[in-house]
Amino acid sequence: MEDKTQSLEQAINEHIQSGDSVVMGACLEPMIPFAAAHELVRQEKKDLELIAPISDILIDMLIGAGSVRKLTAAWAGNVSAGLGHNYRRSVEQEIPFRIEVEDHSNFSIGLALLAGAMGVPFLPSRSLLGTDILNSNKTMKTEEYEGEKLVYIPALRPDVTVLGVQRADKQGNAHLWGNIGVAQDAAMASKKVILLAEEIVDGEVIESDPNRVLFPGFKTTAVVHCPAFAHPSPVQGYYQRDHDFFHSYHKETKTREGFLSWLDKYVTGVKSHEQYLEKVGNDRIAALKIKNERFAAPVNYAAE
Amino acid sequence: MEDKTQSLEQAINEHIQSGDSVVMGACLEPMIPFAAAHELVRQEKKDLELIAPISDILIDMLIGAGSVRKLTAAWAGNVSAGLGHNYRRSVEQEIPFRIEVEDHSNFSIGLALLAGAMGVPFLPSRSLLGTDILNSNKTMKTEEYEGEKLVYIPALRPDVTVLGVQRADKQGNAHLWGNIGVAQDAAMASKKVILLAEEIVDGEVIESDPNRVLFPGFKTTAVVHCPAFAHPSPVQGYYQRDHDFFHSYHKETKTREGFLSWLDKYVTGVKSHEQYLEKVGNDRIAALKIKNERFAAPVNYAAE
Amino acid sequence: MVDYTTGELMVVAAAREIQDKEVVFVGMRLPMLAFAVAKKTHAPEAVGFYECGVVRDFPSNELLYTMGDTPNVEGAQWCTSTNHLMYLMQSGHVDCGFIGGAEVDKFGNINTSYIGNYEQPNVKLPGSGGAADIASLSKRLLVIMNHEKRRFKEKVDYITSPGAGEGGEWRKDQGLPRGGIGALISTLGVMRPGKNNELELVSIHPGVTLEEIKDNTGWDVKTAINFEETPPPKPEELEVIRSIDPNGFWTGQ
Amino acid sequence: MVDYTTGELMVVAAAREIQDKEVVFVGMRLPMLAFAVAKKTHAPEAVGFYECGVVRDFPSNELLYTMGDTPNVEGAQWCTSTNHLMYLMQSGHVDCGFIGGAEVDKFGNINTSYIGNYEQPNVKLPGSGGAADIASLSKRLLVIMNHEKRRFKEKVDYITSPGAGEGGEWRKDQGLPRGGIGALISTLGVMRPGKNNELELVSIHPGVTLEEIKDNTGWDVKTAINFEETPPPKPEELEVIRSIDPNGFWTGQ
Helix, strand or coil, X not given: CCCCECCXXXXXXXXXXCCCEEEECCCCCCCCCHHHHHHHHHCCXXXXXXXXCCCCHHHHHHHHCCCEEEEEECCCCECCCECCHHHHHHHHHCCCCCCEEEEXXXXXXXXXXXXXXXXXXXXXXXXXXXXXXXXXXXXXXXXXXXXXXXXXXXXXXXXXXXXXXEXXXXXXXXXXXXXXXXXXHHHHHCCEEEEEEEXXXXXXXXXXXXXXXXXXXXXXXXXXXXXXXXXXXXXXXXECCCHHHHHHHHHHCCCHHHHXXXXXXXHHCCCCHHHHHHHHCHXXXXXXXXXXXXXXXXXXXXXX | CCCCEEXXXXXXXXXXXXXXXXXXXXXXXXXXXXXXXXXXXXXXXXXXXXXXXCCCHHHHHHHHCCCEEEEEECCCCECCCECCHHHHXXXXXXXXXXXXXXXXXXXXXXXXXXXXXXXXXXXXXXXXXXXXHHHHCCCCEEEEECCEEEEEEECCCCCEEEEEEEEECCCCCEECCCCCECHHHHHHHCCEEEEEEEEECCHHHHHCCHHXXXXXXXXXXXXXXCCCCCCCCCECCCECCCHHHHHHHHHHCCCHHHHHHHHHHHHHCCCCHHHHHHHHCXXXXXHHECCCCCECCCCECCCC | CCCCCHHXXXXXXXXXXXXXXCXXXXXXXXXXXXXXXXXHCCCCCCEEEXXXXXXXXXXXXXXXXXXXXXXXXXXXXXXXXXXXXXXXXXXXXXXXEEEECCEEECCCCEECCEEXXXXXXXXXXXXXXXXXXXXXXXXXXXXXXXXXXXXXXXXXXXXXXXXXXXXXXXXXXXXXXXXXXXXXXXXXXXXXXCHHHCEEEEEECCCCCHHHHHHCCCCCCEEEEEEEECCCCCHHHHHHXXXXXXXXXXXXX | CCCCCHHHHHHXXXXXCCCCCCEEECCCCHHHHHHHHHHHCCCCCCEEEECCCEEECCCCCCCCCCCCCHHHHCCCCEECEHHHHHHHHHCCCCCEEEECCCEEECCCCEECCEEEECCEEEEECCCCCCHHHHHHHCCEEEEEECCCCCCEECCCCCCCECCCCCCCCHHHHHCCXXXXXXXXXXXXXXXXXXXXXXXXXXXXXCCCCHHHHHXXXXXXXXXXXXXXXXXXXXXXXXXXXXHHCCCCCCCXX
């Protein structure tokens, strides 16, 4: 089968175009593909529609960098520190410009992606009845079905999902563990899937545990070997969350100038994810590494 | 947490009543809980609504035994040998009596159970448009949504799912591997879940791999330690399918008398699943056992 | 000239319907062998879907009696829910899918549910399984059947799996998103949709006469312009079949 | 008499809202500690849901900054999709759920989206996350907030998470399947729905005056008949909080 490995630079350059709708951060707080977001800024991709339930400071950073036209999300800010300063500046003060916001809840965005994955135009829900989310997001409609009120949530079919995983083979089959968030449905709903993997492994490793796979390899467009792709967010079994980095971001981005200087330091002033990691500090990255082992109980798939 | 282990006899006696709707065989051809079906016959539970995509000869056997009032299924017969003689006799000749049939496809029954699991009254699909399934099963309706035709498939909310798994803890947390069929949605949609497990393990074994769990332990009503519960169907990693048993069933049940004699031999003439296995033959069961090992690649869940 | 059974010829004809890199919804019995033949000859990158929730990019080397047999899970690329594979098919990711049937009609509609009226049937057949979904949602439906007059009817008693309905643009009118018959491979020949989506004979198996086919078809069957003899199996194709089914359980007649 | 912070008192008040064997949708910050206190004192068989897709029947012993932190996954009973937990909640399996908010009104509606008009807001808040779903679909909504006049309003600018709407049977009229405010735990006291589903003060934290509460509430707040002082934390409750948050990151004020 086809070898789909590419460098981060190649994959972002080739498979994400300005104007695309892109899911990043499908697992919510962990496994957020920050490395891809930084590369999008370096390659000056613009007018993106970001789709995700939460994605922590990835959204705020891309808004501040001027990469975002529209945000389709349930929550955007800084999960452990509070509000997102760039998000506020954009919507309240049009700095650098005002983005469009499509308000969702975690469930409505999860169902919208599931509808996209299922290949149907909408899915019904009992959530959000009576909320102003149904006023500010006009895509969702209240309907009557056999005397009951339901919200019909239209499908999202993103152009690309960038998904971080623990390990993938070169053909695009992957294992992801920990909380799943909307990862499976986002990948199934999207036209393209770019995998960022902590490790590239032989196909036999993935085939040894086919229940741990979330979608078939043929849905994968590119596989990028990108260790520590999620820093400062965590990857189960690989490294912990860098809490201080989020708190520093919150402090350093209070002003527009502060943000631009942060962006220059960590994103535009470096050439690659490897240089970003050096800037963060190799010791700091090493300190976050998971040192313990807590292995899943053995599972025998033998047929005979 | 509560110890939910019971004997097969207790669990069936206490948690399945005559008249209940029951899912058995949610993984399609493998892991069919035949032991539970036999116990239902021995306890003379009647008027059951069986719900399943396929379930191989389990359905045919229960129809012949007179346990079934209604069949909600996509396919009923003998997967490797052809038609189900009891099913034919019931529908064509009212022997022992005519059951009601609610025709489904694999997808429509999967979506009906998913709708039940989701807590919504229906789910939309593009399948089955133009088929006579929409005529003989009047619960599914063709609707227009924004100019597109869709089939709205109403939710199924079974009383009980009997689910076979490789291993469970006493609290009802379980690992199931191999093909999943509709197992997850059936368990999530049902009011009660009875687990038949090849092995009872410590909670730590299940907690060591929380991604392999399909539904939370609080959904489980009873846990039954029941090795070889699926014979003659297979359980991945534990035993192979007993193909000859299905072929013999097909031959021996051609006539009503043949079926009654088969039923007496394997079901009503024995007192327990253990006696059934003895009747099948301990050597024969031993020969089906999986002797090889093909373990899933290690997965580290460590946090630090 | 190699010796082969009708079953083997049908498997090979079916295998040739699979193009490289296609996603194939593999049915039980002959289609499982057809997928193996295609993979090991002209379509090495085809991917197989099995309705119990298994995805394989190489076929099992064991003879399978059901899709859920243990050798079909070991070494699979994905083990998942039935719904997940159906979602991918509903979204247009399945290129072709195989089904069998008890009855077919001249527009390729398949009945696997009831002979006679469904309210008081003469024969209760097993039902759809995944066949109605594959017929509704795959891009091309591949049908494998015994060619008998009682099975090849002007109009089936019950449409379990939709072909072209009443012909023409019926599928579109019903709202079906795509699909229709790619090929009907019978024990006597191969048919494809022609004018008005009516099935026409495109090839006839070696040793079978056109008269035999007409006698065994319940409608006045037309032959296509490029009508030919079904090409016989190649040795490498037979080798695959016989390595998996050495005793002819599925293909011996 | 033990010394404690307002944060600790709020955690304990929140913990006491959790009954044994309940399924709890656990929110970030104080609710994570409240779940731990409940589990380790009076509700040993409660089960926690975390919206990233984690189910735990015992809390992590580590201080969590987000639900997806690695210690919250290790030893979980279930790691799954966000949707799966939402399905269970939509089906009525979640007894109570915690949320915070920027604004609340007298009917317990919560705003975490926009201050001012949503088309031209003065302040853009982070949004719902899972809060709107928890408010829509859980059996009892538990709200934790700073008690300030600008936050406790006659009417919120935007209903992110529905309480009782405009009061009375509004939830039923909207089609919401169940739910409503169980308790609002603030930095000054605890409120619950009273007549017409308007929030009333049911307890006041030790050292806080009723006048202080009235001064900091944007509507003419009523007191319940069985109005009391919030019971202070017990040593064993504080012990749990301080074992997890020894430096008072979430509870120190």
